Amino acid sequence: MNDLPQADSARRDNYSAEARAASKVTIIGMILDAVLGVIKVIAGAVFHSQALLVDGIHSFSDVASDLVVLGVMRVSRQEPDEDHPYGHQRIETLGTLVLGSILIAVGAALAWENILRLWQGQADIIPGWPVLAAAGLSVVGKEWIYHYTRRVGIQIRSDLIIANAWHSRTDAFSSVIVVVSTLGAMFGLVWLDVVAAIVIAVIIIHIGWKFTWDSVKELVDTSISPEDTEMLKSIARNTDGVRNIHELRSRKMGQDILLDVHLVVRPDISVSEGHQIGVQVASGMREALENIRDINFHIDAENDEELSPTSEELPSRGDIQRTLEKHISDYPTKTRLRLHYLKNKVHLELFLDSDADTLNEAEVHKAMTGYPWFGSVRVWVKNS
Structure with a gap:
């Protein structure tokens, strides 16, 4: 039995409202990511901060993920249809998996590049002060968009939007790391800039792995807690x-x-x-x-995990009715029959319309004893 409510106009309106809310917050975040990405990449390249440059690439990966979110949310928030009676939310899960995979790939590439720079001794240039301004602007902007996106994600119950919010917060975290590493480099710890770039890349990989693994567990029907x-x-x-x-x-x-x-x-x-x-x-x-x-x-009617499965060879109502009529010559034609299939036996209840009907339990029991499926019989007579 199923208590799934039918899709109605209210549900359709709800899906549309959720899709609009998801699109709005994602577009706002995408514009912010693009602006911050340009600022950080230019500032990182001009003022010699590898960490800010990596952070800027991270922002551009946010733009790519926002495009994925926009496409996926448009499809996943469609109302259930004949081919997808449970809805299209699994497409959202697939989108989260793609988003996580993008983060892992970007993070791994950035981490490897900066490990090579550190190994080859290329971390010897002190970043300029505009790096601090660009990183500070990124912290403020990304922290704001994180709270806004997460609030919308919770309201529309979307793992993908919530995941995108956390993606934004990793950008804020990485910008904080840029601020700290830049200050350290200015005080003589020049290598901190490249180390910070590696740390940021590892954060990106970690968040990507979490999204990917959670999505995989959902796609293979992992249960609730x-x-x-x-x-x-x-x-x-x-x-x-x-x-x-x-x-x-x-x-x-x-x-x-x-x-x-x-x-x-x-x-x-x-x-x-x-x-x-x-x-x-x-x-x-x-x-x-x-x-x-x-x-x-x-x-x-019984715990079929502890008992033997009910046999498919047990007779149907029609078979039992014909068996009773065969063995009992004066079987009342209007007798109502109730059957109980328990412990691989069939237990019979016969309901007679009046005491004028001549049928008793002993007679029925004797007639049915030879059948291995027979369990018991009760005869009930309607009061006049």
């Missing part, structure tokens, strides 16, 4: 009518959580009551974790 899993199981166990929960599987699509839940209930309740119990469990879970998008709940 053990703490959240146990909390959801506790909610199910404490729901009236649930005897046990013997399986809870989870996976993520972007910020959304998808759940598969197996609930054990009393075997003699109706299908509708079992469904209602599942609805109550789903409601409780949604209250606990608001980003649950879809819950598939399966109602079990």
